[in-house]
Amino acid sequence: MEKAVKKKKKHRPYIWFMLPGLIFYCAFMIVPLIANFFLSFASWNGVGEISFVGLDNFTKLFMNPENASTYWNAFGNNIKFILCEYFIVVPIQVGTAYLLYSKIRWHKFFQAMFFLPYVLSTAVIAFFATIFFNASFGIVNKVLIALGVPRTAVPGWLADSNMAFPILVGLAIWSSAVIGMLIILSSMKGVSHETIEASMIDGAGRFKQFLYVILPDIGPGMTNVLVLDIIWGITLFDLPYMLAGTFGGADGTLDFVNMYFYRTAFGSGSASSLNIDLGYAATIGTVTFVFILIFTSLMNFALGKIKVWNE
Template sequence: MASGRPVRWHIAVFLAPAVAVYTALMIIPLFGTLAQSLFNVDGTGQRVFVGLQNFARLFGEALWSRQFWNALGNNAWFFVIHMLVQNPVGVALAALLSSPKLRMAAFYRTAIFIPTILSFVIVGFVWKLILNPNWGIAKGLMGLVGLDGFFVPWLGKEDYALTTLALVSVWQFVGIPMMLIYAALLSIPDEVLEAAEMDGISGWSQFWKIKLPLILPSIGIISILTFVGNFNAFDLIYVTQGALAGPDFSTDILGTFLYRTFFGFQLQLGDPYMGSAIAGAMFGIILIGVSAYLFGIQTRLRRYQF
């Protein structure tokens, strides 16, 4: 009897609970939401199949499309702020903290990472107090360095509110890219670094020429995680600005738009069918972004991996 490769049943056994929970909490609701987006109610209140009509209303009717494109544009800006500020700062912090000459590096890593484990409610409430123009400490702190003339009620100004909240989110989550890049830097073989030092490449020159190309796959992973997280964002905006995402919807993103539509808010009645269409559009946007990364970028970065 020919001996074949043993069947590793233990892998399926260990994965089964996680797969079952993920399927029940994520996969089934996802397909249920996508299916619901294809239905609506008629004049008699009966549920009827309408195909892509809800999506046509979302993208074509002024009542819906104006809100959708506003929320999508705000979401894109929210993501750009994270890409331009959070991830470069996280890479820079990781490079600094990975230096063997830095003392108390463990303390700094812990201090920077702590905000990531805080609740959105706590973060939003505390920053609302800090930035409050009446009793917040931001104006006083700026006055200590002679910058009180530049203080404005950032959360109350349409031109500043979204950028301010994006920077608050950066402050909370910069520890995640920092730790991921820090781990990637530690995984670089010592032989590579020693060879670079023998060639006279050290310090920041070594980081730019040797380390940065080797951690590009990790930076790519962080970028796509940032994309998915930002286009699923909801909590911070809701806590600080409410479901109406004021002032005048200037901080409205897809998450808050979905919440108002699906569950209703104040005088707006909930519409689960249009809400499902918005959720389907969000899923499509995220799917396109992730697919573009997996098939267009990750294959190019793979050559840097060991």
């Protein structure tokens, strides 16, 4: 009994250290999440009375053809972005992390250079992208015209529905891939040197070491990267908003769920389109949160199965 009391007293200081962070998390994460859930069953313009409408907002989202088309187009763009993250960005992150882990020549310099784009704000990245890829005055088109390409044949880049999305993915890779790369690199550095040395004694080359020793051991780090990619892909807003405007371009090529949420919650930016409905916007947020939970749960389940099979 005395040992239990002493143990409880011993851990009590740690609770006090955790308390400020816990209060902050509850105040700015849990409480708004609960409030958003209840608001999704109401109608409110932000200043008047909050009126309960039941499932009307959900009906408005999924049964209204125009709203459903806008939401599923935006959600489809989010899914495409996540798939690009998984099949393009993650392999680049893993490959880059392994090169730095192998301590290639000037690896410290390259690590610093990879981190450089991350310190730039999204506004700066979007500004430079506009300077380079603007159809009228962009540097790329000016170079193409100077090389003899007819002015009528130069690409529209950000104004072209076939090119805008690849440009967005390229900018995302350049600006944010370093975080996942650093997570994977730190996981690689945690791999046991004894295991690697044993594989070298067995005659395993670098490729086999990577495939059969390093890759299975960095599972937790890879899981974190994949979960972060889902969250980032679903919550994407600032970069496409700055590149294509409130509606994600003329045909919605760069329209994402959070941009639709923003238009609904705060208006589209024009005086004629200030149809603010925070209840309907909260519904979009609630549905998106449910999708995030489903995707992350399925991914964790799949990764858990893969881990069991590997064992």
